[in-house]
Amino acid sequence: MPSFSVFIGGSAGSISPIITILSSLPADFKLIITLVVHSSGCDKTSMPEALASSCALTVIEISDKERVKPNTIYVAPGGYHLYVENENSYSLSVDKKEHYSRPAIDVLFNSAAEVFGRQCIAILLSGANEDGAEGLLNVKRHGGLTIVQSPESSQVSIMPQNAIENGAATKVLSPIEISRLLLNYNDINSL
Amino acid sequence: MNEQNITEALRTENIEIDLLITAIKRKIGYDLSGYARASIKRRIAQLVIDENVSCIADLIPKLLYSPQCQANFINSLTVNVSELFRHPVSFLSLRKSVLPYLASFPRRDIWIAGCATGEEAYSMAILLEEVGLLNKTQIHATDINTEVLKQAKTGILTKGLNKEDAARYQASGGTSSLSNYFSTAYNKHKLSQHLLDHISFSHHNILQDKVFCSAQLVMCRNVMIYFDLKTQDSALALFHNSLVQNGYLVIGEKESLFNSSLNSLLVTTDEPAKIYQRKSSDNA
Numbered sequence: 001m002p003s004f005s006v007f008i009g010g011s012a013g014s015i016s017p018i019i020t021i022l023s024s025l026p027a028d029f030k031l032i033i034t035l036v037v038h039s040s041g042c043d044k045t046s047m048p049e050a051l052a053s054s055c056a057l058t059v060i061e062i063s064d065k066e067r068v069k070p071n072t073i074y075v076a077p078g079g080y081h082l083y084v085e086n087e088n089s090y091s092l093s094v095d096k097k098e099h100y101s102r103p104a105i106d107v108l109f110n111s112a113a114e115v116f117g118r119q120c121i122a123i124l125l126s127g128a129n130e131d132g133a134e135g136l137l138n139v140k141r142h143g144g145l146t147i148v149q150s151p152e153s154s155q156v157s158i159m160p161q162n163a164i165e166n167g168a169a170t171k172v173l174s175p176i177e178i179s180r181l182l183l184n185y186n187d188i189n190s191l
Numbered sequence: 192m193n194e195q196n197i198t199e200a201l202r203t204e205n206i207e208i209d210l211l212i213t214a215i216k217r218k219i220g221y222d223l224s225g226y227a228r229a230s231i232k233r234r235i236a237q238l239v240i241d242e243n244v245s246c247i248a249d250l251i252p253k254l255l256y257s258p259q260c261q262a263n264f265i266n267s268l269t270v271n272v273s274e275l276f277r278h279p280v281s282f283l284s285l286r287k288s289v290l291p292y293l294a295s296f297p298r299r300d301i302w303i304a305g306c307a308t309g310e311e312a313y314s315m316a317i318l319l320e321e322v323g324l325l326n327k328t329q330i331h332a333t334d335i336n337t338e339v340l341k342q343a344k345t346g347i348l349t350k351g352l353n354k355e356d357a358a359r360y361q362a363s364g365g366t367s368s369l370s371n372y373f374s375t376a377y378n379k380h381k382l383s384q385h386l387l388d389h390i391s392f393s394h395h396n397i398l399q400d401k402v403f404c405s406a407q408l409v410m411c412r413n414v415m416i417y418f419d420l421k422t423q424d425s426a427l428a429l430f431h432n433s434l435v436q437n438g439y440l441v442i443g444e445k446e447s448l449f450n451s452s453l454n455s456l457l458v459t460t461d462e463p464a465k466i467y468q469r470k471s472s473d474n475a
Contacts (some may be wrong), residue, residue, distance in 0.1 A: 063447045064416040065227075065423070077445050080308040080416075083229035092416045092445055094272055111229045114201055118194075143194040161311075 004088075004091075004119045004185050006031050008113045009105030009135070011038040011127025017175035018125065019054045022073060024179035027056035030189050031121075031182065032068055034084070034112070036076040036103045038129065048075050060068025064092045076103040083111040100130035109135020113142040120144030121185065123178060124168075127159030136168035146170045147178060207247035208235060214251050215268075219261050221335075223268060225398055225422030234268050241267065266338040271414060273307040275348075275356045275369070276314045278412065278444045282363035284464035285408075289439050290322050293407050299328040302395055302406040302427075302433060305414030306332035308381075309343030309390075314363075315410070316386040317372050321365070325389055329406050333395035344392045346382035348373070366377035397426050402433040409433055412465075420450055427453040436471040 010018055011083055014037055024031070037047065051073065052059040058072045066074070068088050076082035080092040082103050098104035109132065111124050122139040124132040136146040148169035151157035163169055173181065208231075223231060235247055242260075244250060253260040258437045276282050293299050303312045312332035319325040334340050342349060352370060361367040373380040395416070396404050409430045415423045430440055431453055440457060442465045448454045457467040 031443070063445050063449075064443075065420055065450060067450075080445060081230075081235075083227075085227055085229050091227040091229055093233075094413050095230065095233065096415070102360070107233070110233075117198070141194070141197050143197075 003189055004031050004121055005112070005116050005186075006033045006123065006182065007108055007126065007139075008035045008123045009035065009109065009132045010036075010125035011101075011131065011156070011159055013126035013128075015050075015156065016126075017149055017153070017178075018051070020175040021123075021179050021182065022051060022055040022057070023175075025055060025182065025186075028071060029057055029182075030070065030186050032070070032184075033057075033073045034076075034082070034090075034108065036074060036082055036104075036105050036108045038101045038103075038127065039078055049179060051075070062090050062092070063187050064090075065162070066090050071158045076108065078103070081107045083107060084115045084121060085111075099129050101129065101131055105132040106135040110138050113144060116142075116144065118143035118168070121147070121182075123147045123149075124160060124163050125149045125175075126154035128156045129153045129159050129167040130162045132159060133163040133166045133168045136163055137166065140168065140170060147181070148172050150174050203407060204247060211235065211247055211254070214254055214265040215264065218255055220270075220399075221265055221396070225419055225425075226417055227419050230417055231268065235390070238267050243279065262337065264448060266336050268338060269336045271305060271307040271334075271336075271417075273310040273413075274350070274359070275310045275352075276359035276363045276365075277311070278465070279359045279362035281441060281444070281464040281466065282314065282318060284461045284466055285441070286318060286322060286364045289408065289466060290318070290324060290461060292437075293328075294322075294324055294438075296329065296407055299408075300344045300406045301328060301330045301402050301408045301410070302404055302430075303330060303332040304395070304403070304409060304459070306334050306339075306343055306392065307336075308339050309346070309392070310348070311412065312343070312392075313348075313372075313382045313386070314360075314392045316389055317360075317365075317369075318363070320372070320386060321367065322443045323387070325439070327432060328389060330390040331406070332390055332392050333403055334392075335394070335396045337394060339446065340392050340394060346384075346387040347383060348380045348382075351378070352380045369414075387429055397429060398422060402429060404433065405435060405436045406433050407435055408441070409438070410441040412441065412446070414443075415446050416443060422462065424451050424453065427451050431456055431469060434469040436469060438469050439463060440469065442467075 048061045085091040153174040462465040
């Protein structure tokens, strides 16, 4: 059975839930995690280092055509759109911004939906933007699972709220519930 | 639509993309088959919106029967963006480590492959001027896209001059004020003529044309990200062939030689700055 792949998008106020989720994962966590965070969501370009210090998995900022390795969290570089090129690699572009953002969450989710279909788990976190909803809808259409951080647990609820109102959420969960769900999927994946 | 229909729609869309790419190749001779799939797909989707058609296949008759669409399509699908002193770390390293070596040549040729709207070439001219090497240096700036070349030739900045440009210029080791290199009229900024005179802008297709010139320095940044690995490899081979022995290659901040067979023919000069040197044949 092909492995599930996890895609997380966040904007303003998303660093705290990202750390909550990632720090709960064990070093042998099987699912590949790919992360797009708007520049408004973090004040430093050194986000990979910041995340690495709080989680057991390796954290890598993606280079063009980067090959996917196990037990790794992949982070989109600032200033580039990130695409899933195929099941094993990423590609980048500097095409125009979407929702005033590059990287844009929709770009990642849309390409992930097509490549991973039912094996795609897309998670949208806190933010003050409308990015992500269209991507989540695409993930859903392709049979994937879409999770939106609950507005009441979000520091900035505009982005989650917008996704929920557009019918893009399969589940609405707090960061701790998202961690539990990922650990469950990891167990299913290990069977 | 249910999931099965979606999978079928995706399959159909991929057929449409293949057909469009074949039509472009056979009708106008541009081979886009080596472009990275995900990003070209997004550009094609944008073209469907801009041309106001209902599906990708509807672009094909337009392409076949309208010469204006042919130029428009190819320009839309190959347009790249640029900015002055992009990736300042790289310009700083060029200034400190590469240009002193280039100074040892009586004449210099620099090839900017994929120059987009010209900012990379303008930045290079400014840098050369500041280190006293502009004289006896020719910058050859090329792009596949005729529309951006037209813009680049004017020397006028498409996005004007802003604080971020000035900050990148300073971070690149700039010794003057960036605005000193531009004349301003009607709210437009134009590169000084004596700098522009050292840049030639020409049409060149990295994937299909031969080496553009023999050069001491080749710069190609954020162009190869749009190619698949095999195509990146042929582009790198072209750049390698273009370089004189011990000549330098500069690639984009997030690009890498790691996957390429050319890796062994180039020595890393400065990895964070993405600068590499062609090995001379005696130590190759």
